[in-house]
Amino acid sequence: MKITYGGHACLLVEEGPVSIVIDPFLTGNPAAGLDPAKIKVNAVVLTHGHNDHFGDALTIAKNNDCPVIAIAELADYCASRGVKSHGMNLGGAYDFGSFRVKLTPAWHSSSYTDENGIVHYTGEPAGVILTIGGKTLYHSGDTALFSDMKLIGEQHRIDVAALPIGDNFTMGPDDAAIAAEWLKAGLVIPIHYNTFPVIRQDPAGFRNQLEAKGIRCATLSPGEQIDV
Ligand code: NI
Ligand code: MN
Numbered sequence: 001m002k003i004t005y006g007g008h009a010c011l012l013v014e015e016g017p018v019s020i021v022i023d024p025f026l027t028g029n030p031a032a033g034l035d036p037a038k039i040k041v042n043a044v045v046l047t048h049g050h051n052d053h054f055g056d057a058l059t060i061a062k063n064n065d066c067p068v069i070a071i072a073e074l075a076d077y078c079a080s081r082g083v084k085s086h087g088m089n090l091g092g093a094y095d096f097g098s099f100r101v102k103l104t105p106a107w108h109s110s111s112y113t114d115e116n117g118i119v120h121y122t123g124e125p126a127g128v129i130l131t132i133g134g135k136t137l138y139h140s141g142d143t144a145l146f147s148d149m150k151l152i153g154e155q156h157r158i159d160v161a162a163l164p165i166g167d168n169f170t171m172g173p174d175d176a177a178i179a180a181e182w183l184k185a186g187l188v189i190p191i192h193y194n195t196f197p198v199i200r201q202d203p204a205g206f207r208n209q210l211e212a213k214g215i216r217c218a219t220l221s222p223g224e225q226i227d228v
Helices: 057-064 072-080 149-155 173-183 203-212
Strands: 002-007 010-015 018-022 043-045 068-071 085-088 093-095 100-105 126-132 135-139 160-164 188-191 225-227
Touching: 002 188, 010 126, 010 135, 018 126, 043 057, 057 068, 057 072, 068 072, 072 085, 149 173, 160 173, 173 188, 173 203, 188 203
Parallel strands: 018 043, 043 068, 068 085, 135 160, 160 188
Antiparallel strands: 002 010, 002 225, 010 018, 093 100, 100 126, 126 135
């Protein structure tokens, strides 16, 4: 599993000929690590409707003639905008052939503000468990720390967990470090920090905190890649 950090909460996951982008907020992201026009994917996965996650989802889905996979209301909204979609809900998993997606709960909020300033209801926020090529990635989405992360860690072997550390809107570093333990994550990638001043954090400090507990951590710059 090859993971490229697109900046903020965006991950591009590639396994052989299959690739999936999660939360492609690239246009308007001051720290974007990918060019949305160059993204070639089999699916776009969204954790929730907030604009710093939805981002270029419609453009990428149109360019690639691929579905947006998301919670039902958000998937329906995407379909109303003329792209393919696949709706799911919390706790549900679906086998897409070359990869499998399961949505988990996330403690957050969700809505999408369109180009005309109209706010759309986009269902509950979610986390994503993506299994591809025998490896499992857990992208928690935007969330508070919650103790059912222990259950996620018990039910799934999490090879890599992408966890927000920005604080203010999501977990901060201390809570994310507890999440990493509860998930028994093989590797943690911190996300959702330093995009804007209000979520400024020190990723090296977070990595030190995890390494002190014996948990591997990879702090990626936007555009940087790692093999898991
Ligand atoms: Ni959000
Ligand atoms: Mn966010």
